[in-house]
Amino acid sequence: MLAGLLFAIHDADDQPDRLAATLPFGGLTLIEYQARLLIAAGAAQIILVVSRPTSELLGAISRIGRRGVAVDAVRSAAEAAEKLHPLARVLMIADGLVTTEGVVADLAGEGGDALLVIPEADAPAGFERVGGQRAWAGVARLEPGRIAEVARLPRDYDMQSTLIRVAAQARAAHVELPIAALRDGHGIEHHAGSLDRRSRTVLAASVAGRRGWFDRYVLAPVARWTLPMLVDRKVPGEGVAAAGGVLGTLGLVGIGFGFAATGLIAVLLATMTLALGATLGDLRDQPRLVIAERVAAVAMPLAAILLFGWAVRAATYDGAPLSTAITLAVLAALGERAIPSASRRAWWGSPSAHLVVVAVSALLRVPMLGLAVAGVYAAMTLADAIERLRRQP
Structure with a gap:
């Protein structure tokens, strides 16, 4: 079973009263687009880690649920661990990540921990370093036990970053992001204006990639x-x-x-x-x-x-x-x-x-x-x- 893990934590850079995950993207919200990518990859359950339940986020959660998947909103790693099926593979997408179906599908298969990475020198802003001169490119496949490990840590830890650190320490496999994906709009975006421009590139790339x-x-x-x-x-x-x-x-x-x-x-x-x-x-x-x-x-x-x-x-x-x-x-x-x-x-x-x-x-x-x-x-x-x-x- 494949479960998706999404985040709605960070505020938009140019709209401090709005979560970046709920910014408009191609006629819907960014987090709905991310959920669509996970569902296309085979996810039967989606867990949303949220900082606060805004009206835009609640509407997005309702619309995601109409796509035939179980949707759970949580506030911590402990709550997420309770909601996850013990045998599920977890496919995590970073807060604010814009990408295409093909990129997500590359990590949706069977296997242990894996991180989508890119050479640190080529990494755009927002990509976290994971060692070995590599930066995390926003998608990861995790074993459910990683979330349980983070749940045992103090709650003031950033869940997304901590999961990446835990997976890296467990020697997660590195899957290289094709450089062409950056030209197709792959990147982390928390700014409404930049997200609009990036969405145009990604939508066109999604048509070309099929x-x-x-x-x-x-x-x-x-x-x-x-x-x-x-x-x-x-x-x-x-x-x-x-x-x-x-x-x-x-x-x-x-x-x-x-x-x-x-x-x-x-x-x-x-x-x-x-x-x-x-x-x-x-x-x-x-x-x-x-x-x-x-x-x-x-x-x-x-x-x-x-x-x-x-x-x-x-x-x-x-x-x-x-x-x-x-x-x-x-x-x-x-x-x-x-x-x-x-x-x-x-x-x-x-x-x-x-x-x-x-x-x-x-x-x-x-x-x-x-x-x-x-x-x-x-x-x-x-x-x-x-x-x-x-x-x-």
Whole structure:
């Protein structure tokens, strides 16, 4: 069993009457975002160490509980030790830490004490030194006994810092933080203005980190510009989903009426809109909307490819484009079904990536070549994914 440990202790630097953990972050609060990372990593219980029960914190605790996990607010290590299951692995996130799902997932597996670290020379402000010219980077996996050890110490000790010291003295394993994570916004933040800027980077990185090259090099730059604007203006997730649906429908109609290149590009834009909407829905706790948008983001490119193959067949009186499009769609669908997002390699294809290949071929007026290249790409992706699965124990 995995349990999460979060902190709401420090006040915001620029808002002394407000806890840093309750500062706005992507349409919710920072501590809710941290809890979402823990839940995505498999946490079934979350313990919040709080200094005082503010109205913002109580609201955040209530919303975290709606995600289907047990949530307990405590004031000391002794209370935390009482709430923890004796066999639980504890995944701790520092007060005010901003990071991504991938970073947290790296420490969520089985094993003993482990600290996420970074070379001391590269450590931003707020990272605590742990010896060996390393600084703690804000995430730790702890055995429940560490919390019991801290509970036996005087209560005026800082619980977070003391847990790190105890784990370091117990020779906790060091897990290096990728330097790229710092570029993706990883860091400890207690200032509202700086947190807003950091949240923009992290939200874009979270989109890029879920998939392959399409999300990293096409969707992520768009997300970096549009997501903060959508969050700031409180655009509803339903509105984004509707916009994506309308745009995709118009694109499919355009393909059917002979405007293949324009229609394919419209469907591609619709797919990106739906992916952004799914990210917003995930942040705002709208699971049904998220599922619907993610399914549509996969189904719509495949429908466009099939319709494009049919349109080329109708124009050329040749059955090869349609049969190739059907083969491509089947291979791409099987790949999406078989490949977990967390283990997707950067070069692997996706329905959106295949749609890019087909759209470029339509613009260059070589439709059959594009369908064939995308089909081979889909086959290579699926074959490599199957081989990777076979090598797993």
